[in-house]
Amino acid sequence: MSSTRRAVAVLLACLLVAPAQAWGPLGHSVVAELAQRHLSPAAEAEVERLLAPEHTRSLAGIANWADQIQDDPTQDALWQQTRGQHYINFRGGSDCDYVPPRDCRDGRCVVAALQHYVGVLGDRSQPDSARREALKFVVHLVGDVHQPLHAGYRDDKGGNTYQVQFEGKGSNLHKVWDSGMLRTRGLEWQAYARQLDSPVPVALPTPVAPLGNPYAQWAEESCRITAGAGFYPDGHDIGPAYVRAELPLAERRLREGGRHLAEVLNLALTR
Numbered sequence: 012m013s014s015t016r017r018a019v020a021v022l023l024a025c026l027l028v029a030p031a032q033a034w035g036p037l038g039h040s041v042v043a044e045l046a047q048r049h050l051s052p053a054a055e056a057e058v059e060r061l062l063a064p065e066h067t068r069s070l071a072g073i074a075n076w077a078d079q080i081q082d083d084p085t086q087d088a089l090w091q092q093t094r095g096q097h098y099i100n101f102r103g104g105s106d107c108d109y110v111p112p113r114d115c116r117d118g119r120c121v122v123a124a125l126q127h128y129v130g131v132l133g134d135r136s137q138p139d140s141a142r143r144e145a146l147k148f149v150v151h152l153v154g155d156v157h158q159p160l161h162a163g164y165r166d167d168k169g170g171n172t173y174q175v176q177f178e179g180k181g182s183n184l185h186k187v188w189d190s191g192m193l194r195t196r197g198l199e200w201q202a203y204a205r206q207l208d209s210p211v212p213v214a215l216p217t218p219v220a221p222l223g224n225p226y227a228q229w230a231e232e233s234c235r236i237t238a239g240a241g242f243y244p245d246g247h248d249i250g251p252a253y254v255r256a257e258l259p260l261a262e263r264r265l266r267e268g269g270r271h272l273a274e275v276l277n278l279a280l281t282r
């Protein structure tokens with residue numbers, strides 16, 4: 012195959028496997044790259060060591076693996092076991108308080124998954140293979156929990172069943188937040204991350220309580236965003252006015268995701 016034809020084949024394969032149930036690849040890569048830029052030297056060295064057997068040494072290079080396994084028949088068991096870990100469904104009616112027995116039955120939600128994988132990642136007595144897999148999940152799931160509709164309401168499956176018109180086509184609100192709005196910038200992930208990165212720390216609405224459960228807090232923040240006025244578009248129509256109002260919010264969540272991911276990794280990998 013010529014290199015051009017091979018490039019086209021790879022591009023088509025990428026388009027075919029583009030997942031529809033998470034920040035799209037763009038959002039996950041941006042969050043990962045934002046974190047990469049703020050790793051401590053010790054954490055960065057440990058990331059590189061753990062990722063040595065992979066095809067990449069960067070967080071962006073592994074940020075989408077947890078979604079991509081759904082298209083790999085050899086990983087089907089792992090996908091079935093972990094697919095419920097990418098989100099949490101709250102009860103609805105503006106109730107965004109995390110109540111584990113109600114909102115995370117059997118530990119099957121993004122909050123419990125993060126608690127588990129961050130624990131494995133930070134545990135030096137675990138084999139590298141387990142810590143490497145935990146790193147891949149942590150990088151992905153910190154991104155997901157910051158996508159507001161990954162912590163939305165059970166009734167509409169986090170916006171997945173809320174149909175909308177976007178760019179002249181039928182879509183759903185979840186998809187538009189995963190990738191549609193971000194794509195309107197027309198930026199590749201490297202340029203997007205550069206643009207969102209800021210030398211001044213982002214002012215977060217609420218500080219992370221050191222003794223609290225930061226993952227639950229991030230999920231609750233996401234949920235409260237979905238409860239905000241105008242989040243569900245009038246007439247199920249997403250036009251330029253909606254994107255102007257909501258894209259800055261999506262980008263704030265990417266920034267916060269990147270910053271939180273760096274904090275988690277710096278803590279877990281610098282012990």
Ligand SMILES: [Zn+2]
Binds near residue numbers: 077
């Ligand atoms: Zn996901």
